[in-house]
Amino acid sequence: MTRKVVKRRSATEQDKLISDALRDVGRPVSAYELIDELRDKASLAPQTVYRALDRLIADGRVHRLESINAFVACRxxxxxxxxxxxxxxxxxxxxxxxxxxxxxxxxxxxxxxxxxxxxxxxxxxxxxxxxxxxxxx
Incomplete structure (x- = not known):
């Protein structure tokens, strides 16, 4: 049985991937919707996406909309x-x-x-x- 080799992305690469996806979607999305959006480009676990979103929020590149529990790229x-x-x-x-x-x-x-x-x-x-x-x- 052969195992598929998965390339690990650096935190910087993950952040860019997620930030770009948020910009491309152009509307508020949940972390799970982001995972679906990126399915063709990457296989991401929810905790990976949440960690990246936390970093992007701290950097001011992403905002969390509390009332709808969604994320948007900073414009x-x-x-x-x-x-x-x-x-x-x-x-x-x-x-x-x-x-x-x-x-x-x-x-x-x-x-x-x-x-x-x-x-x-x-x-x-x-x-x-x-x-x-x-x-x-």
């Missing part, structure tokens, strides 16, 4: 603080933007309350312009 070169996401409940489109004033107000509240922020994710849920325009009046 900004840099952020003035925390990214904000508008998520369409109808079509699933995600728009990423900065809103420094809102982030500063929340951070100010936390300072006054002596609340130590570990992570901040701001998500707006609703309908995008296109879905709102298509909706019956």
């Amino acid at each position: 900004h070169a840099s952020h003035e603080g925390t990214a904000v996401f508008a998520i369409c409940s109808d079509c699933g489109t995600v728009t990423e933007f900065d809103e420094p004033a809102a982030v500063e107000r929340l951070s100010g509240w936390a300072r006054k309350a002596k609340f130590a922020i570990e992570r901040m994710t701001l998500e707006l849920r609703g309908r995008c312009r296109e879905c709102t325009a298509r909706a019956p009046s």
Whole structure:
């Protein structure tokens, strides 16, 4: 019985593979959807994907959308603080933007309350312009 030789990828190669896949998909996806997307290119275990996503999040190249438990590629070169996401409940489109004033107000509240922020994710849920325009009046 012969065993198939599997080439191990470095963490950098895995990160690039996953980051590129997120950009190509262009919509929020779960780790398991990423595995399916990459099935033709690589055989990845869930823990490998989650470790890569953790690294990419730490590097600011990927964001986790808490409310839908999904991941998206960062669309900004840099952020003035925390990214904000508008998520369409109808079509699933995600728009990423900065809103420094809102982030500063929340951070100010936390300072006054002596609340130590570990992570901040701001998500707006609703309908995008296109879905709102298509909706019956």
